[in-house]
Amino acid sequence: MRAAPxxxxxxxxxxxxxxxxxxxxxxxxxxxxxPVVAGDAVTLKxxxxxxxxxxxxxxxxxxxxxxxxxxxxxxxxxxxxxxSHMENYRKREDLVYQSTVRLPEVRISDNGPYECHVGxxxxxxxxxxxxxxxxxxxxxxxxxxxxxxxxxxxxAPFSRYxxxxxxxxxxxxxxxxxxxxxxKRDGEPIDAVPLSEPPAASSGPLQDSRPFRSLLHRDLDDxxxxxxxxxxxxxxRGGPPYTERPSRGLTPDxxxxxxxxxxxxxxxxxxxxxxxxxxxxxxxxxxRHSRTPSSDGTVEVRALLTWTLNPQIDNEALFSCEVKHPAxxxxxxxxVTLVAPKGPKIVMTPSRARVGDTVRILVHGFxxxxxxxxxxxxxxxxxxxxxxxxxxxGKELVLERVPAELNGSMYRCTAQNPLGSTDTHTRLIVFExxxxxxxxxxSNGSIGPxxxxxxxxxxxTVILELT
Numbered sequence: 001m002r003a004a005p006x007x008x009x010x011x012x013x014x015x016x017x018x019x020x021x022x023x024x025x026x027x028x029x030x031x032x033x034x035p036v037v038a039g040d041a042v043t044l045k046x047x048x049x050x051x052x053x054x055x056x057x058x059x060x061x062x063x064x065x066x067x068x069x070x071x072x073x074x075x076x077x078x079x080x081x082x083x084s085h086m087e088n089y090r091k092r093e094d095l096v097y098q099s100t101v102r103l104p105e106v107r108i109s110d111n112g113p114y115e116c117h118v119g120x121x122x123x124x125x126x127x128x129x130x131x132x133x134x135x136x137x138x139x140x141x142x143x144x145x146x147x148x149x150x151x152x153x154x155x156a157p158f159s160r161y162x163x164x165x166x167x168x169x170x171x172x173x174x175x176x177x178x179x180x181x182x183x184k185r186d187g188e189p190i191d192a193v194p195l196s197e198p199p200a201a202s203s204g205p206l207q208d209s210r211p212f213r214s215l216l217h218r219d220l221d222d223x224x225x226x227x228x229x230x231x232x233x234x235x236x237r238g239g240p241p242y243t244e245r246p247s248r249g250l251t252p253d254x255x256x257x258x259x260x261x262x263x264x265x266x267x268x269x270x271x272x273x274x275x276x277x278x279x280x281x282x283x284x285x286x287x288r289h290s291r292t293p294s295s296d297g298t299v300e301v302r303a304l305l306t307w308t309l310n311p312q313i314d315n316e317a318l319f320s321c322e323v324k325h326p327a328x329x330x331x332x333x334x335x336v337t338l339v340a341p342k343g344p345k346i347v348m349t350p351s352r353a354r355v356g357d358t359v360r361i362l363v364h365g366f367x368x369x370x371x372x373x374x375x376x377x378x379x380x381x382x383x384x385x386x387x388x389x390x391x392x393x394g395k396e397l398v399l400e401r402v403p404a405e406l407n408g409s410m411y412r413c414t415a416q417n418p419l420g421s422t423d424t425h426t427r428l429i430v431f432e433x434x435x436x437x438x439x440x441x442x443s444n445g446s447i448g449p450x451x452x453x454x455x456x457x458x459x460x461t462v463i464l465e466l467t
Contacts, residue, residue, distance in 0.1 A: 044103070170334070174298050378412070406430055
């Protein structure tokens with residue numbers, strides 16, 4: 001009776017061995033791959049081991065979360081002339097195979113799962129096929145394609161008497177996965193406080209409990225220090241303000257018709273009237289990141305660096321945005337230098353303005369590279385503009401049908417950004433127009449009723465003389 005369990009166990013093992021011999025076995029696995037960079041050549045390797053006769057190999061690319069499988073490669077043993085159809089059921093032999101699929105120039109769109117399906121014939125019957133599969137996820141990286149540093153909320157005015165927040169925005173596009181973005185000032189990394197939400201526009205200067213660190217040792221050279229001290233001394237002595245304005249009520253020169261169309265006044269002064277709120281300590285920087293996925297699988301990253309601007313120290317400071325990404329061999333960077341405007345170059349057209357012409361006065365650049373973008377305000381010294389307004393905002397001032405009364409008038413262009421402001425003046429010289437008799441134009445420069453009657457009389461006289 002005790003021999004019965006042992007006999008039963010032996011029978012089971014014998015049946016299992018027979019079934020295994022009849023069905024054969026098949027194991028499939030795909031060699032793992034590290035993340036690859038877009039543009040590289042990639043080879044997917046599917047290894048499988050079996051003692052049976054191979055039927056087919058099929059590679060799939062899986063999309064839409066596994067709902068769609070796109071066939072990218074097929075090997076059918078029935079139609080292969082290189083495959084041996086000889087069988088030997090009496091000899092059990094393990095065979096190792098490898099199937100490879102090569103992607104010569106991988107793209108971001110190739111990112112995703114892949115499957116290798118292998119089928120062998122059942123050892124007992126040719127009507128049945130044994131299947132097994134392996135899978136792998138191909139992770140395709142892409143380095144950022146562009147980087148740019150801009151100033152937020154520009155153009156913005158210069159504030160002499162109230163501290164204002166300033167934000168630099170670093171925009172990095174085309175990367176996958178999202179890159180790491182950070183800022184530097186004058187080549188040194190900025191220790192910024194992470195900020196989850198943007199500061200409110202009316203929240204005032206940003207503050208942090210961490211101690212301030214002086215910037216004088218690295219951001220102020222002797223020239224800037226002496227200039228700052230001299231300004232404070234002038235303020236303590238009660239001297240005249242640093243920014244000068246031209247006197248009002250200018251009278252045109254009698255010989256003005258012999259001069260060029262415009263007279264550039266050599267008076268370009270950068271405002272440096274800094275109040276008591278300016279501190280010579282390092283500000284507290286706040287850093288906020290935002291990520292926006294793109295349809296092509298890449299991510300646009302925006303890093304926003306915000307601090308309370310100090311024009312005395314931040315003017316001519318170099319800020320750089322740097323990007324680290326696993327697909328880059330070295331950091332990618334973009335630089336900007338905060339600079340106040342200085343010396344606007346004024347261009348006026350036409351070069352010889354006559355009564356009734358449309359005159360355009362344009363700011364055509366500066367003596368230095370200005371960042372961020374400045375805003376422009378035009379005023380007429382001692383009077384209103386031609387259209388009756390007190391000032392005009394824009395890079396170009398247009399005076400339509402200028403009258404003779406504007407001869408010798410002076411115009412002021414104020415260019416400013418959060419780092420400072422500067423004024424430049426130019427004088428308009430209007431020449432007589434031979435087509436418009438003197439005294440016939442109205443206050444707007446157009447021909448009045450008297451001028452029209454005179455023009456009609458002259459025209460009739462010419463007709464009578466011709467007849």
